[in-house]
Amino acid sequence: MAHNLGDPYFLDIVSGMNRALERADMYLIIASTSNADELRTYERMTEGRRVDGMVVARTKLNDPRLQYLAKMRIPFVAYGRSILPGPYAWFDFDTEAGLRQAVERLINLGHRRIALLNGPLELGFVTRARKGYVEAMAAAGLPVDARYMVERTLNSAGGHEAMAHLLSCNPRPTAVIVDNPPCGIGAVRALVDAGITIGSEMSIIINDGLPSDTLTGYNFTALQSPVPHEVGEKITELMLAVLHGEPPEKLQVLWQPTLEIGNSDGPCID
Known part of the structure; x- marks a missing residue:
């Protein structure tokens, strides 16, 4: 397509x-x-x-x-x-299992405000990713803030818009999981534009990762x-x-x- x-x-x-x-x-x-x-x-x-x-x-x-x-x-x-x-x-x-892995890693790193940036819920892999995220948060006894589950179009513009929304939240999340690379590219660009230090001020894990030449200096943690x-x-x-x-x-x-x-x-x- x-x-x-x-x-x-x-x-x-x-x-x-x-x-x-x-x-x-x-x-x-x-x-x-x-x-x-x-x-x-x-x-x-x-x-x-x-x-x-x-x-x-x-x-x-x-x-x-x-x-x-x-x-x-x-x-x-x-x-x-x-x-x-x-x-x-x-x-x-198995994106459902993958998202559980990502949430569990971030929890082990001390994160409690974990957001999910995903594509349209009509897509099968997106629905399963959200299910894995919600289940992993519940298993850890963490609340799911509706503001932190953001659905956008499956492209870099959607990812940029979604990350800008998350950065405007008060309090904002300390970590974000992105369930697709196109949105991941835009999400990372939004963090760079906002002057956020990736890996310390904001942690990010991207399903399928990003091409190595997308942004220099970062080796993205990824569900590969x-x-x-x-x-x-x-x-x-x-x-x-x-x-x-x-x-x-x-x-x-x-x-x-x-x-x-x-x-x-x-x-x-x-």
């Missing part, structure tokens, strides 16, 4: 998919579309079986794209889990997924299995993130 192409991690996944498909003598087509006309794009792509199968990225909890493909019996793999009446092939990361090329190859492996008639209930893969420690978080000084 066009809105995914600004995400370097996603582009590396696409590269891994393309490499795996070339080995199978197949080709990858990326459909550029807008949110307003997304379903019609899927209809055009599948009319007359112009494609062998489809990979659907950034799935929603209730996703009309997946519902359409299932109804039309078009082979597909969902990059993220959704709600469908029957089994389907999917690949996903496997190498994106490996992700792309695994998704392609699932797609090929679907095309060969493997039962979809056997083609469901959940990978665990790992917490990679950098210098963007540290002991609470407030």
Whole structure:
């Protein structure tokens, strides 16, 4: 999708998919579309079986794209889990478990006012990230301040706006977890613009991290997924299995993130 192409991690996944498909003598087509006309794009792509199968990225909890493909019996793999009446092939990361890890680390560093900056809640991974955050805070006996759970668009502008909101809170959070890299870029820029020292005045953990050249001087603590090329190859492996008639209930893969420690978080000084 066009809105995914600004995400370097996603582009590396696409590269891994393309490499795996070339080995199978197949080709990858990326459909550029807008949110307003997304379903019609899927209809055009599948009319007359112009494609062998489809990979659907950034799935929603209730996703009309997946519902359409299932109804039309078009082979597909969902990059993220959704709600469908029957089994389907999917690949996903356990963002719920990852967010629990991030909250627990920050609590161990002495933080109590921990915020969550996330993308739109209609996205499956965002809803699961928020669930993991809320559960980890509750397990530690910490209240969840509604002001500290900020939902914004999945881009750097949304991240910048959300972090500006968090900095305006009184008291402001001492640590922030961001559930996606596009918002992470904007959130970090907002901290730099405000003159906040990252890692001491404000700790930040970013799901999937940031590219190493985003900002010099910071090695971000991150919930790190496997190498994106490996992700792309695994998704392609699932797609090929679907095309060969493997039962979809056997083609469901959940990978665990790992917490990679950098210098963007540290002991609470407030």
